[in-house]
Amino acid sequence: MSTYHPLSEEQAIAYSRQIPQLFQPGAELTSQEIGDGNLNLVFRISEAATGKSIILKQALPYAKVVGESWPLTLDRARIESEALIIEEALNPDLVPHVYAYDAELALTVMEDLSDHVIMRRGLIEGNQYPLFAEHIGRFLATTLFYTSDLGKNQQEKKLQQGRFINPELCKITEDLIFDDPYRDAETNNIEAPIRDAAEQLWADTELHFEVAILRNKFLTAAQALLHGDLHTGSIFIKPDSTKVIDPEFAYYGPMGFDIGAVLANLLLNFAAQEGWSKDEVSRSAYRAYLTQTVKDVWTHFEENFRALWNEHGVDRVFATPGYQDYFLTNLLRDTVGFTGAKIVRRVVGLAHVADIDKIEDAAARERAQRMALTIGTASIRANRQISSIDELIAIATRAAER
Numbered sequence: 001m002s003t004y005h006p007l008s009e010e011q012a013i014a015y016s017r018q019i020p021q022l023f024q025p026g027a028e029l030t031s032q033e034i035g036d037g038n039l040n041l042v043f044r045i046s047e048a049a050t051g052k053s054i055i056l057k058q059a060l061p062y063a064k065v066v067g068e069s070w071p072l073t074l075d076r077a078r079i080e081s082e083a084l085i086i087e088e089a090l091n092p093d094l095v096p097h098v099y100a101y102d103a104e105l106a107l108t109v110m111e112d113l114s115d116h117v118i119m120r121r122g123l124i125e126g127n128q129y130p131l132f133a134e135h136i137g138r139f140l141a142t143t144l145f146y147t148s149d150l151g152k153n154q155q156e157k158k159l160q161q162g163r164f165i166n167p168e169l170c171k172i173t174e175d176l177i178f179d180d181p182y183r184d185a186e187t188n189n190i191e192a193p194i195r196d197a198a199e200q201l202w203a204d205t206e207l208h209f210e211v212a213i214l215r216n217k218f219l220t221a222a223q224a225l226l227h228g229d230l231h232t233g234s235i236f237i238k239p240d241s242t243k244v245i246d247p248e249f250a251y252y253g254p255m256g257f258d259i260g261a262v263l264a265n266l267l268l269n270f271a272a273q274e275g276w277s278k279d280e281v282s283r284s285a286y287r288a289y290l291t292q293t294v295k296d297v298w299t300h301f302e303e304n305f306r307a308l309w310n311e312h313g314v315d316r317v318f319a320t321p322g323y324q325d326y327f328l329t330n331l332l333r334d335t336v337g338f339t340g341a342k343i344v345r346r347v348v349g350l351a352h353v354a355d356i357d358k359i360e361d362a363a364a365r366e367r368a369q370r371m372a373l374t375i376g377t378a379s380i381r382a383n384r385q386i387s388s389i390d391e392l393i394a395i396a397t398r399a400a401e402r
């Protein structure tokens with residue numbers, strides 16, 4: 001066992017050689033640090049002769065996005081590897097395989113997905129992924145159902161919950177999503193041209209009331225094992241395959257938070273079309289693809305989730321006629337509220353999204369930011385009222401017509 005130290009590219013190669021049954025002794029290996037996220041080191045180790053490659057993901061003891069002044073637990077690497085293993089068992093085709101986990105080095109060795117692209121980049125490039133909604137709808141349904149009191153032995157669920165108490169990463173979310181965007185926080189990252197819109201957010205106590213409802217759910221509603229950060233940067237994709245990665249924020253929380261994360265990131269890209277589409281025709285066509293995907297994600301999720309509940313539900317009382325409909329209505333409402341909160345934080349909070357930030361034209365970027373805030377705040381306000389996914393799409397469509 002080695003004591004913790006961040007690996008260099010050379011050390012990542014040396015480490016890979018020790019993993020049983022991956023590379024032959026003496027294999028010629030190359031190493032590249034490819035991490036572009038906010039928190040971790042990610043090495044790709046490849047052997048040109050055989051085409052074999054693996055990923056070594058190592059947690060740093062601080063948040064890379066800010067620096068060493070923001071210490072962060074290494075235990076998140078354990079949480080991530082255990083969550084990946086649970087998710088892979090439920091959806092073998094939708095999660096990278098974990099080869100090994102090293103607690104001392106806070107390091108997970110996993111399948112390399114270099115033949116996929118990060119979905120955020122794929123969307124920025126204007127690609128369409130016709131199987132994505134089916135894949136992610138199924139991923140969400142199986143992981144949320146089988147880790148909840150609806151589909152898992154309820155005593156085992158409580159024990160599993162104990163392995164996913166993730167206070168430091170939850171605190172990041174509690175601050176960056178459910179607090180800082182609604183006050184003049186030092187951590188916020190607000191571009192000067194939309195300062196007025198941020199100030200409106202800070203003054204809007206009716207909106208704060210709705211955010212308080214969502215924040216309380218995030219803090220207290222231990223419904224299911226969440227991925228916890230299911231944005232399009234946590235999804236590897238190609239036309240025939242979708243892989244969910246990076247569940248280091250996993251904890252037991254409200255189901256709608258994960259579904260909302262997916263929808264929010266589709267809608268952030270929707271707003272970002274102000275900068276990426278080359279003309280009105282392609283802009284409205286791509287937006288139609290994105291809103292159809294929003295609808296399809298929810299529809300696939302709901303169909304799969306209801307089928308699992310009907311066939312594999314573990315709780316007699318929850319089978320009471322009408323309860324499933326009541327549950328799904330509330331889940332849709334939570335989903336839409338969390339969608340809104342996830343959008344707002346990516347415009348005025350600490351960590352933005354490339355979809356909007358990489359728009360070079362300042363006027364187009366400002367339009368995208370304002371549109372995202374309109375969609376986000378309207379979705380938050382709808383969190384107690386909405387009764388169909390079409391209403392979320394109408395919120396986005398109206399914002400694009402303003």
Ligand code: SR1
Pocket residue numbers: 038039063065172173176229350351
């Ligand atoms: C300090 S970490 C900032 C953000 O990056 C992660 O992907 C999470 O979304 C977190 O809120």
Ligand code: MG
Pocket residue numbers: 037038229234246
């Ligand atoms: Mg991540």
